[in-house]
Amino acid sequence: MSSKKNQPNPNPPGTRREQLQQQREQQAKERRVRNIITFSILGVALLAIVGVIVAVVVSSRTLPEASGGGAATGDYTIAVGQGDAPVTLSIFQDYMCPYCGDFERTNRDDLEAMVEDGTAKIEFHLMNFLDGGGRTYSTRAANAVVAVAKAEPEHVMAFNAALYDSQPEEAGMGLSDAEIAELARGAGVSNDVIATFAQMQHQDWVNRSNTAAYEAGVRSTPTVKINGTIWPGDGQTSAMFTPGALKAAVAEAGK
Amino acid sequence: MNDLVDRIHRFRQSDRWIFSYMLFSSLLSLVASFVLSVDAIALAQNADAALGCNINEVISCGKVGVTWQANLLGFPNAFLGLIAEPVVITIAVASLGKVKFPRWFMFAAQIVYTIGLVFAYWLFYQSMFHINALCPWCLLVTLSTTLVFTSLTHVNIRDNNLYLSPRLHSGLQAALRMGVDALVITLWLAFLVAAVVLKYGPALWGG
Incomplete structure (x- = not known):
């Protein structure tokens, strides 16, 4: 970063090959993060669905109990x-x-x-x-x-x-x-x-x-x-x- | 596996996905606004429509439609949806047909829709914590407004329509490539669902 100002060379640092290499590494890193995120999304969605189902089941179970066997x-x-x-x-x-x-x-x-x-x-x-x-x-x-x-x-x-x-x-x-x-x-x-x-x-x-x-x-x-x-x-x-x-x-x- | 994820993420960034998703959400929002507008007119014409506390409509007592919050600007809020959503539908359909809107136009659309989003959430907050009533169609408006907003924001970041600094823009683009937006939306929707279920729980399914 600090060397930027002192180097008028438009292609620092290193060769084009090194730049490509860097770019590829950057992409690989992005892809790793992307995969983690993708699975987190699936996990959150799954959790939410399961949570709602559990909430529905639990509440529908407690209700009939509260009615005490369906008193008139x-x-x-x-x-x-x-x-x-x-x-x-x-x-x-x-x-x-x-x-x-x-x-x-x-x-x-x-x-x-x-x-x-x-x-x-x-x-x-x-x-x-x-x-x-x-x-x-x-x-x-x-x-x-x-x-x-x-x-x-x-x-x-x-x-x-x-x-x-x-x-x-x-x-x-x-x-x-x-x-x-x-x-x-x-x-x-x-x-x-x-x-x-x-x-x-x-x-x-x-x-x-x-x-x-x-x-x-x-x-x-x-x-x-x-x-x-x-x-x-x-x-x-x-x-x-x-x-x-x-x-x-x-x-x-x-x- | 990686290939599939690759393809999904590339598709996510495509015009076809973003604008189809925008079209679908804005149609949902329009339908919900339409139903609410019809209800609002029915309420205005016939007080009987409001005279009772309906168990299945969770606490509504027909009162959400007659609160000051529901008529903040002097007319039913749902009318705003009838005005705004057709514009979004037009943008989505035209973009699917490869029309390119000018930058300033998309920027303006973003600003106006953001105001709409804030309004939608203000109403959601009011009905959750002050009116203590939720109506299913109002929830649909909250949901669809959120989805439209995310699609509009997505496309505007992708196409650099927001006059952001180059650094912020490239950072946001990287976030889009990595699917951060999808994660945020999923978390947010899960949070909303949890809030509604925890607060109203059994009442929602007719306890």
Whole structure:
């Protein structure tokens, strides 16, 4: 390098043969690196494919296990209202789903009135498919609702409503455990029950509830069924968010 | 064996390979942009299309299409793909037909497409970490945009269209000869796949 400046000779260093030799060596070196790279590419691609296959297999294996041998959907319901009510209203929901919140807020008064006067009973089906990527809000909220339903069922409707009133942004991680506890307290749930939320005793139950709903054909939330029939049919989902439409449909079904 | 690897690498540098690959990727990108544009119009016309959280579309809740990120410039982003990809398709087809574009033209194409790539990855990042939703067609846009970008960059380095210093250019050309670009792309795609699988995992196949 440093000798370059001092040598005006255009063909340094050495003869043309030496230059060719050098060039050939350079090419051989490139080729060696190239071969290593070629096999690295094959290796990486292979690893990636194997990795994805393993991930698919592992997750598809754990899912059926979580369903506990395919328990019936009916086992995973949060029932509210009088058992002999003529109409059964099934609501499949995920507490993170913004449209579930829209639905609940639109129909809250009607739902409460129908349960109150015995026109209908409600079966909530809790789902947690919106969890993922470190977000566990759907499961934590549903776990709390199951705990309330088992110990103090009279507070389920109020707690359900409170969760939707303070529904977190779909983009975020959801409410904290403390915030969920605070909502439960506001809905009248006793401190003894609230204290059990953090133990996540019903996590499996919620997972199975989600799987059962999926196996029953629920593909989106909110899904509403009146006496087992999906309402409103024909993809006219906007009726769910129209005040009074649900009440009218239930009244019709109860005739 | 060495002979086969030799031939593969020589083919990799040929017009036929680079522009076929560019054509294929830009067609993919155009199809994805088209589907997303149609969706965007459907969303605008019919709010019902957005009213539900669809399990199979991983968390989307129909909300990716209605976020501000999806309409950054005041119209659906997918429209940009409808505008830009036909240009790339034209370049690829014309080049397959032995048309030689001027240096400044290819340089400009590189700059504009690089901006497009940055935008595509910004959206990918947003949907991964802020919207928390992925839509399959958006992923296809990310993938195909990456592939188009690599083919364009490949040809521009090969043909010295980027106004680089001689030293940098000859270094990059040696890298192309050795297949460094292919390694980088493979690693990058594997990284993206791993990121998506790790983050969304089971949800992607309908858990």
